[in-house]
Amino acid sequence: MFAELNSILNVSPEHFSTGEFVLLSDRQSDASFLLHHFLGFYLRAGCQVCFVALAQSFSHYSAVSQRLGVNLSQAKEKGQLVFLEGLQESLSILNPHDARTGSEAMDFLRNPGAGLQCLFQFVSSSVDHSRGAEDGGRGPPVLLVDDLSMLLSLGVGVDAVLDFSHYCRTAICSQLKGNVVMLLRCDGEDDDDDDVGSDDGSERLLRGLTHQCSLALHVQSLPTGYCRDIHGQVSSQVVQRQAGGQQRKMTFHFKVHDKGASFFAPGTSSAVL
Amino acid sequence: MAASVNDTCKQSVERTSLNPTSFQKKTRNKLLSIPGTRLSVQNGQLLVSTGVTSLDYVLGGGLAVGTVLLIEEDRYDSYTRMILKYFLAEGVVCQHELFIAAAQDHPNDIFQELPDPILDDVVMHKPADQPRLSSEPHGNLDAMKIAWRYQNLPKVQSGLASSSRFGHYYDVSKTMEPEIRQAAKCHHFYLPEHPRQSSATRSPVLDSYAALLKSIEEVIRREGFSVAAPLTKSRNILRIGLHSLGSPLWGDDLCCQDNPKHSHALTTFLYGLRALLRSSLSVAVVTVPSHLIQSRSLRGSITRLCDNAIALESFKGSERETGPLCKDYHGLLHVRQVPHLNCLTSQLPDHKDLAFKLKRKQFSIERLHLPPDLSETVSRVSRADAAGAAALASACDSGNKHLDF
Numbered sequence: 103m104f105a106e107l108n109s110i111l112n113v114s115p116e117h118f119s120t121g122e123f124v125l126l127s128d129r130q131s132d133a134s135f136l137l138h139h140f141l142g143f144y145l146r147a148g149c150q151v152c153f154v155a156l157a158q159s160f161s162h163y164s165a166v167s168q169r170l171g172v173n174l175s176q177a178k179e180k181g182q183l184v185f186l187e188g189l190q191e192s193l194s195i196l197n198p199h200d201a202r203t204g205s206e207a208m209d210f211l212r213n214p215g216a217g218l219q220c221l222f223q224f225v226s227s228s229v230d231h232s233r234g235a236e237d238g239g240r241g242p243p244v245l246l247v248d249d250l251s252m253l254l255s256l257g258v259g260v261d262a263v264l265d266f267s268h269y270c271r272t273a274i275c276s277q278l279k280g281n282v283v284m285l286l287r288c289d290g291e292d293d294d295d296d297d298v299g300s301d302d303g304s305e306r307l308l309r310g311l312t313h314q315c316s317l318a319l320h321v322q323s324l325p326t327g328y329c330r331d332i333h334g335q336v337s338s339q340v341v342q343r344q345a346g347g348q349q350r351k352m353t354f355h356f357k358v359h360d361k362g363a364s365f366f367a368p369g370t371s372s373a374v375l
Numbered sequence: 376m377a378a379s380v381n382d383t384c385k386q387s388v389e390r391t392s393l394n395p396t397s398f399q400k401k402t403r404n405k406l407l408s409i410p411g412t413r414l415s416v417q418n419g420q421l422l423v424s425t426g427v428t429s430l431d432y433v434l435g436g437g438l439a440v441g442t443v444l445l446i447e448e449d450r451y452d453s454y455t456r457m458i459l460k461y462f463l464a465e466g467v468v469c470q471h472e473l474f475i476a477a478a479q480d481h482p483n484d485i486f487q488e489l490p491d492p493i494l495d496d497v498v499m500h501k502p503a504d505q506p507r508l509s510s511e512p513h514g515n516l517d518a519m520k521i522a523w524r525y526q527n528l529p530k531v532q533s534g535l536a537s538s539s540r541f542g543h544y545y546d547v548s549k550t551m552e553p554e555i556r557q558a559a560k561c562h563h564f565y566l567p568e569h570p571r572q573s574s575a576t577r578s579p580v581l582d583s584y585a586a587l588l589k590s591i592e593e594v595i596r597r598e599g600f601s602v603a604a605p606l607t608k609s610r611n612i613l614r615i616g617l618h619s620l621g622s623p624l625w626g627d628d629l630c631c632q633d634n635p636k637h638s639h640a641l642t643t644f645l646y647g648l649r650a651l652l653r654s655s656l657s658v659a660v661v662t663v664p665s666h667l668i669q670s671r672s673l674r675g676s677i678t679r680l681c682d683n684a685i686a687l688e689s690f691k692g693s694e695r696e697t698g699p700l701c702k703d704y705h706g707l708l709h710v711r712q713v714p715h716l717n718c719l720t721s722q723l724p725d726h727k728d729l730a731f732k733l734k735r736k737q738f739s740i741e742r743l744h745l746p747p748d749l750s751e752t753v754s755r756v757s758r759a760d761a762a763g764a765a766a767l768a769s770a771c772d773s774g775n776k777h778l779d780f
Contacts, residue, residue, distance in 0.1 A: 135719050159653045165418075165717035189650035196585075196647040197592050214639065255676040256646060257639035289675025302672045328727050358720045 103142040103170060106365045110354065111317070111338065115147040120242050121275045123267075124283040125315035127308055131334045133285060133321040135358050137248055138163070140283045142172040145182065149241040149280070152228045154207075154221070156188035156252040169361045182240070184228040188252070214257030218266040226273055229280070243280035245270055250311075251287045254303050264310045271314060286311060316341050324355075331373035333357050336365065409610055409656075411469025413541060415439065418718040423612055423658055424542030426465030427458060429740040431542055433729065434683055435713060435722030438660075440612060441652045442714055443645070445681035447665040449689035449706060452619065454731065455662045456485075457738055458687075459616050461545060462660045464489040466614035467559040468543050474594055474615040474657075476564035476587055478624035485618065486561055490545035491552065546736045564590050566625065581637055583626045584644035591615060592651055600655045613657035620644075621663045621677075630667035638673060645680040684711035687731065700745055704730040708740055 108114055124140070126133045134157070141163070144151050155163060163185075164174040177183040191208040207224035210216065229243040253263050267284060274280040288304045312318055318339045324332060337353045356365045366372075415422050415436055422437030425444070431437045438444055444462075448455040466473050467489060475482035569586055595601055600613045621629045621641050628635045645661070652659060661681060665674050678684045689706035690696040708729040713721045730743040 132715060132721075134715060138719060162717055166719055169719065189646075189653055192646060193592075193650045193654075196643070196650070197589055211643075251676060251679065252646070255639065255642035255680060257643060287679060289672055289679070304672055304675075330723060330725065333723075360718065360720055363719070 103146060103172075104139050104363050104365070107136075107139060107363070108143070110352070110365060113143075115143060118143075118147065118281075120279045120281060122281045122317055123271050123275055123315045124281065124317045124319070125311050126283065126285040126319050126321070127288060127311075128286075128321040129288045129323075131321045131323045133287065133319070134248065135363055136319055136321065136336075137246065137283065137285050138166050138170060139363075141246055142167060142170050144241075144244040144246075144281070145172050145174075145177050147241055148182075149244045150182060150184075150229065151177070151244045151246065152184045152186075152225055154186045154188065154225065154245070154247045156247070157249040159189055160185060160187050186224060210258060211256060215259065217262045218253070218258060222266055222269050222273075225270060229274060229278065243274055243278050245274050245280070245282045247282075247284045249285050249287055250307065251304050254307065260303050260307045260310070263307055267311060267314060284311065321356075331357060332371050335368070409612055411465070411471060412440070412612065413437070417722060418716065420716060422541075423469070423471070423614075424465050425458070425660075426461030426463075426542060426545065427738055427740065428542050428544070430458070430685075433685070433708070433710060433724060433740060435724075437541065438658050438683065439714060439716055440656055440658050441654075442682035442716065443648060443652060443659045443661055443680075445678060445684040445711075446660065446662045447684070447686035447711070448619070448662050449687040449691070450666065451689065451691055452662075452664065453691070454687050454689055454706060454733070454738070456618070457490075457547065457733070459618060459660055459662060460485065460489050461738065463614060463616050464492065464545055464551060465542060466612075467551065467556060468492050468494075469612075470559065471612040471614050472598065472600075473559060473561040474564070474591060474613060475561065475618070476566075476590075476616070477618040478566040478583070478622065479619055481565050482561075482563040485616075486556065486563075487550065489551040489556065490547045491549035492555070493544045493546055544737065547733070547738060548736050562590075562594050581626055581640040581644075584640055587617070588644060588647050588651070591648070595651060595655045595657060600657050602654050602656065610656055613655070615652075615657055615659035617659065617661045619664060620661055621665075621668065629673065630664060633669050635670075638670070642673075642676050642680055645677065649680060649682075678711050681712070682714035682716065685709065686711055701730070703746060704732045704741075704743065706731055707743070 103115070113119070126136045126140075141151070141153065153163070160174070167174045174183060174185070178185055186207055188208060192211055195208055195211045206220050209220040210218050225245055229245070250263055250267070253266075254260065267282075270282050274282050286304065286308055288308055318341070320337045320339075321334055322337075323334045325335075332355045335353055335355050337351060340350045353368060354365050355368050355371060356363055357371070409421075412421050412423050413436075414420070417435070420439040422439055424431050424437050425434070434444070446455050446458060463473055463475065463486070473486075475485055477485060564587055566583055566587075569583075569590075595613065598611075598613070600611070619625075621627050623631055627637055627640060629638065629641060641663075648659060648661075651657075663677060665677065665686070668674050668677075686709040687706055688709065690701060690704070691706075695701045708731050710724055710727060710729065713723065715721045726742060728743040729740055731738065731740045
């Protein structure tokens with residue numbers, strides 16, 4: 103959890119709005135550090151978290167969270183965190199001779215054209231189950247997805263991913279008043295040549311998800327080139343659909359450290375001041 | 376007071392003489408005992424060398440065990456092949472097990488072409504190269520002084536090397552001795568020899584990739600490279616070298632068509648490979664002819680599915696090969712991606728302008744710098760023009776003349 107990002111977004115673990123759909127995206131950069139922030143944030147806030155990790159193994163997330171001061175295995179034992187380790191689950195499907203069967207969440211690998219019903223069933227059951235069992239002091243349910251672009255790489259169509267995100271938004275944001283955070287990693291050269299990458303899968307998905315989201319954080323590398331002291335820039339866009347289309351857009355630079363990240367206004371890096 | 380200090384000194388001397396091994400090796404982890412590995416300073420990852428010392432430096436110390444290094448092939452696949460051979464040769468010297476898969480050449484041919492290790496070249500710096508100490512007055516007098524302001528500046532090293540020695544040096548002009556080679560345990564996967572099985576039709580992975588993944592998994596399971604395997608014998612590292620994945624010889628049509636039919640076969644295979652490696656003591660180098668792949672998004676997702684990604688761009692066949700600017704190098708090296716593994720940050724390189732060159736015996740990566748232009752026909756502003764411009768400037772604004780130069 104990065105305190106500076108919280109103050110920029112004007113939230114805190116004690117006080118945050120629900121029913122939000124947060125889209126994290128990146129281009130020629132890596133936005134996964136923001137996902138670690140949101141994971142720690144919602145675990146500290148006491149939410150019921152469902153984490154769909156397609157890109158990395160549990161030990162990776164656990165090691166990073168440890169540095170950020172959150173213990174994932176403890177949260178998993180308590181039942182606060184439901185963790186789907188996509189890499190592990192996919193092994194038994196990609197090597198079919200194996201007798202062991204994992205959960206059915208990754209069944210879309212057998213036939214990627216058929217859609218993501220199984221994955222959504224996993225999400226909704228893990229969210230429902232936790233609410234049914236002991237709804238003690240737990241906050242609203244939260245779904246985090248690491249890397250929707252992995253789904254595209256595995257052969258799932260753009261429309262199926264959009265359906266999945268829409269179902270998740272309806273079930274979690276609207277019905278259960280929870281939050282959804284999804285990460286999408288794109289690979290275009292830059293923003294300017296939109297026409298060239300228009301038929302690109304991840305570009306279409308990015309536009310579709312931007313249309314759905316309520317807060318978009320877009321990470322990209324510096325337009326002026328590689329720099330050791332500034333790792334890139336984040337532009338945040340808060341979408342307010344009710345209040346007459348007033349949209350706030352902010353851009354700030356960031357630097358990722360070993361145990362956190364610092365965010366600052368463009369031009370105020372500690373390296374130049 | 377002094378006596379007591381002396382006493383304690385004596386005691387300590389006696390103690391050390393009695394017990395010469397007062398320094399105990401810190402054996403925190405059983406994995407530490409694997410030869411040819413070391414722990415990363417940054418995130419505690421187990422690292423192995425790629426065989427090219429300067430490439431290790433670029434990648435932040437080495438390849439982390441459990442990760443994939445993607446090398447985008449140069450146009451003629453000559454330098455990529457060399458790095459792959461370096462990687463495998465380092466495995467042979469460190470007594471790791473090897474797994475070589477190829478569709479074009481037989482893996483045995485690749486195995487026989489491994490470069491010869493130079494095992495006794497510990498002395499790298501000649502004494503003449505070392506900077507002179509200030510306690511040598513006559514030496515200082517003899518040395519020609521160009522400019523006293525520059526004498527305290529550190530000497531610029533264009534070669535990349537980490538401080539501690541890790542990995543070996545190889546002589547690419549010779550091939551490895553057969554007896555060294557035969558000591559290594561090597562598994563092969565040669566696609567044409569492999570029986571085709573058409574059972575996995577419902578799987579999105581192509582038959583060839585499915586067979587390869589299955590074969591890797593079998594080796595990992597059988598030879599006990601899995602992390603979950605019981606600790607019955609000493610652990611070892613499996614080095615996997617996959618040559619030219621995605622080329623048409625693997626039955627893939629990524630390189631041939633704009634809209635390939637099997638556009639997700641390679642990415643699904645790489646996903647499975649990542650899943651396999653993350654749970655085992657193995658490390659893979661994959662070369663892909665990505666300049667043949669038309670779709671940019673496909674290239675991007677292939678890069679993202681590997682942990683490290685570098686690209687070689689050779690000057691062969693381009694006009695830069697003979698051009699005066701880059702005559703010292705054989706090509707450029709682009710670092711596309713460095714891994715974020717078990718930590719938030721990645722080890723970012725100091726600079727991204729890197730070039731590689733192949734000397735007579737050695738492949739090395741250096742930071743790119745242009746040579747000084749010593750030719751007579753340098754396109755500079757000639758002196759007469761400069762004088763004219765200065766005169767013009769002074770005519771316009773005579774007050775600021777001391778600022779012009």
